[in-house]
Amino acid sequence: MTSLAKRMASYGRYHRDRRNRLTHFVGVPLIIFALLIAMSLARLTIGGMTLTAAEIFIAGALAYYLALDAALALALAAVILPMLWMADRLAARDGEMALIISAGLLLGGWAFQLLGHRIEGNRPALLDNIFQIFAAPIFLAGEAAFHLGYRSELRREVERRIASGDFTGDQPR
Numbered sequence: 001m002t003s004l005a006k007r008m009a010s011y012g013r014y015h016r017d018r019r020n021r022l023t024h025f026v027g028v029p030l031i032i033f034a035l036l037i038a039m040s041l042a043r044l045t046i047g048g049m050t051l052t053a054a055e056i057f058i059a060g061a062l063a064y065y066l067a068l069d070a071a072l073a074l075a076l077a078a079v080i081l082p083m084l085w086m087a088d089r090l091a092a093r094d095g096e097m098a099l100i101i102s103a104g105l106l107l108g109g110w111a112f113q114l115l116g117h118r119i120e121g122n123r124p125a126l127l128d129n130i131f132q133i134f135a136a137p138i139f140l141a142g143e144a145a146f147h148l149g150y151r152s153e154l155r156r157e158v159e160r161r162i163a164s165g166d167f168t169g170d171q172p173r
Contacts, residue, residue, distance in 0.1 A: 004068045005154060008142050009161030011135035014117075014125040016162075021143060023116030028136045030109030033083045037102040040084075040091035052091070058084050065138050072141040080137070 015021050039054035058080060065073035091098045117124050125132035142158070145151045161167060 002157075004072075004138070004142075005157040005161055006167060007068065007135050008139050008154075008158045010129075010167040011125050011132055011139045012158055013162050013167065014122050014132075015120070015139070016122070017116075017120035020116035020120040020122070021140075023112045023119070024136065025140060025144075027109045027112030027116070028140055029079070029083070030105045030112065032080065032137065033087060034102045034105035034109060036084055036087035037090055037098050037105070040087045041095050041098060052088060054084055054087055061134065061137075064134065065141075068138060069142075072138055072145065075141045075144070076137055 015024065036054045036058070039057055040052045042053035044051050044053065044056070062073055062077055062080070065076055087098075090101065113124060125135070142151065142154060146155045
């Protein structure tokens with residue numbers, strides 16, 4: 001849990017305002033879907049099997065999330081895998097329209113993100129560390145679990161780390 005709590009705290013310090021977090025519950029899925037659509041246009045044949053760049057990317061991302069927390073990774077998979085399927089169908093049907101839809105979703109997703117950060121008065125986490133973009137989905141899965149009354153120990157650890165500024169080490173200060 002320490003590694004997950006550390007990553008959630010590092011990302012969470014940029015997202016203290018509830019309204020900002022709410023905009024991310026809209027913006028992050030829009031951005032993910034937009035990227036999956038665009039990556040679904042790139043098809044690779046490996047050993048006679050055709051895969052999309054989106055499928056390869058999601059396999060890696062879900063493996064990373066699984067290493068952090070199995071339950072939250074499964075929750076993410078339940079949301080992301082249908083998005084992956086829809087992205088693949090859209091890309092296979094009409095590549096040009098898929099790119100237009102992807103661009104629109106990407107712009108809309110970022111608009112939500114930036115609105116949230118403007119409301120909070122805090123810059124996006126990825127401006128300080130581009131890899132924070134990978135923390136957004138697991139952070140939101142954790143926040144959803146917290147809101148539903150689950151994972152109270154993780155919530156306390158994340159809040160403790162944010163309050164103490166403990167974002168980098170695996171061991172509490």
